Amino acid sequence: MNNEVVIKCENISKTFPTADGTAFDVIADFSIEVNKNEFVVLIGPGQCGKTTLINIIAGLEEATSGIVTVGGELVTEPDPKIGVVYQETNLFPWLTVMGNVEFGPKAQGESKASRQERAQKYIDLVGLTGFENQHPNKLSGGMQQRVGIARVYTNEPLVLLLDEPFGHLDAQTRYLMEEELEKIWRQERRTVLFVTNNLEEAIFLADRIVLMTNCPSTVKQEYIIDLPRPRDITSREFLKIREEISKNLDLTS
């Protein structure tokens, strides 16, 4: 395994002031390292701090203390090398599929021919050939998230942050999308940090699972998942790992 560290969080804490003047800790002393082309899944209960953590790594929010580096550089503001896919309301409804996918390079002033060629490559890769001129409201939830994935890939980021991207999909579509994402990732390797609260999804996708505590969020334990890919969620090894982690996973929230 390549051990070049790409994402590095050192002692991240985030505190929000509350209405009654006390402080509310959402993230406390969170540290993690993600290696090049590694797929790391953060799994934790509840709604506490996960989107905030993603936004801190993406440079959209400032940590109360601690530092984040991506590709060796300190993160202080959003940067095209850090791509994010959120759970919902991700796509721009006023743009077509193509308009959404080419948004990043277009904002960077890349020429139309060049950016659309790349956009088309990823639209094809996520299986949406023929839907280029549709608006997102004509697509199903699963298809919309495919567009989100194609869009973030087209921007060619160094790292991908995915914040419960399949959280609002039905179970069937969710399985399908997990398989799809895994397939795309094996074809187009990237450094991925993926947030979920679904253990099966975590084991299916991760090279490494980072288990988090509930409010304030911090690292509880790490698990290396070295099952061969693509994984069979009904295999004995899969279920064994699942049982082992779930003993430790406190899903009460």
Add this chain to the structure above:
Amino acid sequence: MKLSKMKKKNNKVKYILISIISFTVFLIIWYMVTDVFKLVKPISLPSPVKVLESFINKFTVKRPDGSTLQAHVLSSLRIVLTGYIAGSIVGVPLGIFMAWNRKADMFIRPVFDWFRSVPGMGWIPVMILIFGINIASKAAIVFAISFVAILINSYSGIKNTNPVHMWVAQTFGASNKQLLFRVAIPSALPHIFTGLRQGLNQAWASVVAAEMIGSNRGLGYMIQMNRENSRADLIIVGMLSIGLVGTILSFVLQKFEDKYVRGRH
């Protein structure tokens, strides 16, 4: 998808049918009250037959208010469109600017809050003093009325931009200017059109008020004059024309909206 399209079409047919029935019932009652049972004197409320006759005649007859119907309509339209277009040209950008720029918001808002609390009619005296009795003073009143609705909706449209959309654009390296022109404004477009629609409705409705200040033409003037002449039939013709033109204006604006607001609903 095909089924839902059929359902949509069915609903449209249903809507048109119900509208026709509703109007027919209204006309029948009107006819009964006037021509059949003669419950009201024709001088207060003429029958629909008489109104239709006057409506058709008014295209050629200038008496008793000095102009044909189309001349009145054109005169009103000129005032309304002048005031309304000026209101849009100022209201939309100013609303967007205030929503985008905190300092501008803080600076302009107190004046605007005072401005919006003055009712439409309240502008009449001062506009006459500033512009005199002419088209400019009337257009200025229409401007003051439509501008408020247009500004407020543009403002709230920008303020309601989904933060996730802003995050996504920022992570793609969009500049501040790109955030405004490629995210906030397109995202606010439905709101902006709501403001333009409200502004247009209010502008057209305010024509009667604007034309009460000494004019010699226009639908508001026509209604006023015929009250003095006790010509109820022509008053109703004027009212019907206001409704009809208002509907046509809304329809045209709706076509614009359908063209520019894509991918919603």
